[in-house]
Amino acid sequence: MIEWRDEAILLSTRRHGENALVLTVLTRDRGRHAGLVRGGQSRKLKGALQTGNRIAVNWRARLEDQLGTMTVEPVHGYAALLMDHPGKLLAMGAALALTEAALPEREPHPELFDSLDALMVALDGPTWAETYARWEVGLLAELGFGLDLTSCAATGVTDDLRYVSPKTGRAVSGEAGEPYRDKLLTLPSFLTGRGNAGPNALTEALVMTGYFLDRHVFDVMGRPIPDARARLLDRFRTARGPA
Structure with missing residues (x-):
């Protein structure tokens, strides 16, 4: 059995059967992860399982690549x-x-x-x-x-930065970018x-x-x-x- 515990931000929920939810969360140490919460549709868990909330999750599965099950505890109720x-x-x-x-x-x-x-x-x-x-x-x-x-891609100046090059993602000053303004991002x-x-x-x-x-x-x-x-x-x- 594989098991870990981490803090997470709840990204989305999906109904599973009559009472369960499949959660997708962003955990601090294990990235984006999913898990099945049995009884996730209950009134008891409704407040905690609002998207955007910070929760503590305990994930368990027999194999690493399985969906696994989660138990959750509320940490911060941001959504409310x-x-x-x-x-x-x-x-x-x-x-x-x-x-x-x-x-x-x-x-x-x-x-x-x-x-x-x-x-x-x-x-x-x-x-x-x-x-x-x-x-x-x-x-x-x-x-x-x-x-x-932070600075103009063409001249290196740090003032009057008005545009961004769509090719490089670098800033361009008003003076350097004026002739090409129709091709640049604001x-x-x-x-x-x-x-x-x-x-x-x-x-x-x-x-x-x-x-x-x-x-x-x-x-x-x-x-x-x-x-x-x-x-x-x-x-x-x-x-x-x-x-």
């Missing part, structure tokens, strides 16, 4: 704090969906676990939308496709530590990170970017503010 805020719920759903869809199964990503856990905390705060956009930049880096937003100033994260800037940020997520992750898999993430982008496009 966001129930009255549709925008924050969309951001939570987008982050969970991207994590589940982009990560290989059972590949450890402890830094991503910590950043996702920090995002769940930040979503209850006033700068949640800006934090979410920065989280996507970090996700790209964790997946091996980090962006260089770099919102808040991602370089300047300016505010208003709805236009948030849209620009998600368009930019979405381009690289599509190109390097989801196109390679032959699948579209998750619907939850697309809905969040649509909300920023149509909102007067980030809420």
Whole structure:
């Protein structure tokens, strides 16, 4: 019998039979993992098994490659704090969906676990939308496709960074990029530590990170970017503010 215990963030649930749930979680030390929770549809476990919550899981299976069974204990109930805020719920759903869809199964990503856990905390705060956009930049880096937003790829200057090259993922200054602006992605100033994260800037940020997520992750898999993430982008496009 193989058994381990770890802390996890609940990414998704799927009904199994009359009373059980199949959970997909991101664990700190063992990456994305699934397991069967018997009685997972019960009232007793309903509150703990809300997606986005942090839980402690105990996983058991006879063989390593089996689905295995899980027992769970609540650690932090993040989801309940966001129930009255549709925008924050969309951001939570987008982050969970991207994590589940982009990560290989059972590949450890402890830094991503910590950043996702920090995002769940930040979503209850006033700068949640800006934090979410920065989280996507970090996700790209964790997946091996980090962006260089610190200096201009053409001139090396660190000021007036307005664009990102779709080929290299490097920043480009306003002066160097002006002749090619129609071929470049917009770099919102808040991602370089300047300016505010208003709805236009948030849209620009998600368009930019979405381009690289599509190109390097989801196109390679032959699948579209998750619907939850697309809905969040649509909300920023149509909102007067980030809420």
